[in-house]
Amino acid sequence: MSRTLPVLTVVAAILLVWYLGAIGMNAQWARDQAARAETQLTTSALIADTLTQDRPVLPAPHQVAAGLWDGIAGQKITSKRSLIYHAWVTLSATLAGFGIGSLAGILLAVGIVHSRAMDQSVMPWAVASQTVPILAIAPMVIVVFASAGVTGLLPKAIIAAWLSFFPVLVGMVKGLRTPDGMQLDLMKSWSASGPQVFWRLRLPSSLPYLFASLKIGVAAALVGTIVGELPAGATAGLGARLLSGSYYGQTVQIWSALFTAAALAALLVMLIDLIQRLVLKRMGLGG
Amino acid sequence: ADDLTLQLKWVTQAQFAGYYVAKDKGFYDEEDLNVTIKAGGPDIAPTQVLAGGGADVVVEWMPAALAAREKGLPLVNIAQPFKSSGMMLTCLKESGISDPTTDFAGKTLGVWFAGNEYPFLSWMSTLGLSTEGGEDGVTVLKQGFNVDPLLQKQAACISTMTYNEYGQVLDAGLSEDDLVTFKYEDQGVATLEDGLYTLESTLEDEAKVTALVRFVRASMKGWKYAEENPEEAAEIVLENDETGAQTIEHQTRMMGEIAKLTAGSNGTLDEADYQRTVDTLMSGGSDPVISAVPEGAFTHLITDRAFD
């Protein structure tokens, strides 16, 4: 059984539910308007109205599609109305944050695997650090960084880094610890030095874990960036788009930004997946 | 040229047209200033930005500024481009509210927080209404970014600005006949909005002071230009909006409403308005917004020198 048919079926089912939902959720407004205008709506007029409102509670799929199309293809990509422009703003901060976060995660993991003191002190607090609602204090973080002269892309990137370092840290610690006793003993029986064990055994064995957690990390970084943009007065980016859409009650704009963000996330994950395949294949681990 | 950073209270819109016009029309350049305008957002507290050194001047509402001053952050009003308050409470007629003194009890009211709740709290305490809900009080809903709570009937009334949210309510399809509005001005609880504030320490620096003098002069020139050319001002605002979400219709209308609020101010703070604001804030029964008469919370130093 191939994937196409099931996926299409499920997509069709989702679209159906979505349309029904749009009709149901937007009907109240259509009826209220009719009542205010003291007219009666036929069922078909009601349905037609629910699917074409300017400020629907839930925009219909074709409205979102139109919004997406207009945002992506209907504008010059340098235009502030272009979703591609905003996606690019978000993407650059995401990548910067993801870079910082994964590097920090990897370095910490290396430290943790090699130093018992680091293992015992850092690990519990790394877990606790993730319970800090960074997303909730994102605006403050941005102000604090601004007061230290750090503005622009970097504060967002730091929030993104905060969210992405943890999965990378956990995955990498696990990965660096995968070599079993036998493999380590072999190294020992050859009197291998610490760096030799690291570069020739631990690092290669950890790569599959690293890639798996990089995928989680990059998605987390994207969420971090968007939230960093969201309430904190960023003027561009998908988060700002989401916010201004929400501020002006333009649900279609919110959903278009949301879908663009999801597509961006999917793209990033796919990209890492591709790199993973290439690397692991070269290493002979792809078979 | 002297560098100056201005932190706005909210996102780029015609509410701040004067500053954008001054920048675009080169009024700041004429004064040999290099002004950076930072847009705000729902959870940006301009006072905090100022304290952190992220800006030299901020646009802030006086209640928040005075409250921050009492908290130990020495904000000083250096100019007041807005003469009147644009804040009001917009209610659905069907909720049966017609008189604030009798009809609010037991209702849900939408309010902005993050430093914007002070005028509302003052008003409620003048009315003697608790904000903790219940039969005799009002239930307060922290209003999000938009007017949905009213459209979805989650609240009987929501906070709106004459120049922005009220228009959005109308845009959404409600007509003026469906609504009842209560302007803070009319209720006698108006407080000063959009003033320019800086830190006391900034005013001790003569170089900064002269820069601020030029800044205020150029900004007021911008405001007056905007009042006279609302369409052009709206377009300038639109060009400066990086989210690309604003529309020209909306901004033009907003500019029209804003002009009504800036009219009558040449930038100098009217001490009577100041006194009324302080009185309103201190009248708040058991829980006033400020508890002591502020000292040195404004100065005419800048405006005097600017408009000589």
Added chain:
Amino acid sequence: MKAVLIIGVWLAAWALNIWLSRRDTRLTRFLVAAIFGATILILWEMIVRLYQVPSVILPAPSQIAASFGSNLGILWTDFVQTILKGALTGWVLGALAATLTAIAVDRSPFLQRGLLPIGNFVAALPIVGLAPILVMWFGFDWHSKAAVVVVMVFFPILVNMVAGLAATDAMQRDLMATWAAPYRASLWKMRLPAAMPFLFNGLKITTTLALIGAIVAEFFGSPTKGMGFRISTAVGRLDLPLVWAEICVAAIAGSLFYGIVALIEKKVTFWHPSQRNQRG
């Protein structure tokens, strides 16, 4: 000079930790973590005091503690509103829904092929973006926060649970076949128990997600209580120590929440190799 003092304290604490970690007993392991945390607090306090950082930017731990102590009532109300009502309800509902869906997906290869690729797409969606929409749908009280949490935790748990239900090895499944076991029996007696470690993995990951979701959703509308509400209001009022006290509550609640789930996991999956330290 100030920097030397700060670095000195840090080095001293680190040396103490290295020395302690060599002992490696239960007590020292706890001590090492505690000393690490305490060092961070001390360094923070020192930096704030020595460099006179304004408290509207970064309050000192001592100020935060004082604010914590004097605002216990507020903190408790917010905790109940956000964590107990918003996060916990949403988490439980989300986990239940995800588990049931996972069973349906496991049962039907059609769904598995159709739903999972889409699930992966949705899982990558920045769910917080849904918060304004859900607040619009479910009202401004905790119900909308719970809804945000349901959506946030659903896919991580679903993905884990589907993997868990498939985690039985071929031999275990073949055994069931040799006994001609009907689906229900193999579900209850093999797949569900085998899936427990995976389910708990998902449950643990989502504890922090649940907190974050509930707090962030409050930015898009809330009654006048709740941790997200308090944080944004207090920032506006420049009451930063209160903001940090709320952050502390969130961190403590998050760690506790995680710890309790981990404890239940230990009880339920006692048989899993990761839980039985090296025996057998």
Added chain:
Amino acid sequence: MSAAVIEARKISLTFQTADGPVHALKDVDLTIGKGDFVSFIGPSGCGKTTFLRTIAALETPTGGELSVNGMTPDAAQRARAYGYVFQAPGLYPWRTISGNISLPLEIMGFSRSDRQERIARVLDLVDLAGFGGKFPWQLSGGMQQRASIARALAFDADILLMDEPFGALDEIVRDRLNEALLTLWRKTGKTIGFVTHSIPEAVYLSTRIVVMSPRPGRITKVIDSPLPPERPLDIRDSPEFIALAHEVREGLREGHGDD
């Protein structure tokens, strides 16, 4: 040889894999009578496991005819005609030993009291009385494997299919279990199909030894054992035993291609 319990006629099985078809079994003919103890021996990949799984209806042959107890393998599976023991014990780690033995009984709907009685009996049979309350991972490999045999015995199927059940155990434990299995077989008269890699084990246990060869998997030799049913362990030093082992080894070598 008594009545046929398992009858295979020209059984073939081809797996379709990404690298093309794999002919795991080709034209396998075999009849196993009631009470036989039949060992399958052959190099890795010759189809021993596949053949056993085919009997158990875990695989479906692509050609030929197979009957178990006069039924199709599927029907025999539904009739719970056999117990199956894998190389690894395959105990469910979240159930105690008793719980594991109880599992197929629960599925087959035995009453609670019946279950308890059967569990006690089979635990006794495999010499594990007293260990019912332990979890699998608290026992040694040999004990786990005995528990898994107990589980296959608990519901009293006539046929016992065992795929290298003792492959992972050390020689001495293996000797013991071999002895115990032989005793059990004599006591119960079950029909046993037994896959092994060990020539001595095959010779020691079986009434018939089936030698297989790979690519494609087929039967190259079927050797009937002249040894008596009663077999003390040191029968393995007897000349008959050694001769038989030699014959099996020769049979293996003939069929064995290159590694």
Added chain:
Amino acid sequence: MSAAVIEARKISLTFQTADGPVHALKDVDLTIGKGDFVSFIGPSGCGKTTFLRTIAALETPTGGELSVNGMTPDAAQRARAYGYVFQAPGLYPWRTISGNISLPLEIMGFSRSDRQERIARVLDLVDLAGFGGKFPWQLSGGMQQRASIARALAFDADILLMDEPFGALDEIVRDRLNEALLTLWRKTGKTIGFVTHSIPEAVYLSTRIVVMSPRPGRITKVIDSPLPPERPLDIRDSPEFIALAHEVREGLREGHGDD
């Protein structure tokens, strides 16, 4: 017996575990001479692996004295005095067969050309010439195990320590590797310590067989083999072989407690 290569005097090793101390070895005395092929046999848990690991300085004895090539085990490890082969091949999946063999050579700092020459030589020795470019998972289990032996041979240590190297392979492959190992040993004159569970394997390969018993692990019997160095596979049907196997089995049974 020639010059002592490994000398153990009253070696004891106790593991401290959560459930109290485990006496893995107690008062083990043994001398292994140059060129000896010594097999260790005994029930599971008797300390065979532990003893081999102690020689390799992978464990430190808690009592007694041990010298390898006249040095402490630690010094011998640093002098790269031995190659170690585990039960599983333990090849690194991200390196080819040549890459795997090359790994210890890289670590020990052999030059590139020297490495290539050695790799070619040992691949030849274990009959894997032409497979150097393959990845481990592209080879059968027996070939993988041969590669891991090649890896242990590549740096020409005098001593070869092997812990159940053929335990996971089928009988026929095992026979072949046993033959090959014997040839290799005769050709190179290495000293070999070899842990096994299989009595025939121990008897077939060794010049001396060390029988161990558990709790605490100690040596119960050391049997010198009367078999000649040249041993065709069918020597296993000879009366000497069978007698020797019998002796080992008896030795094992004596030492064996309850399971």
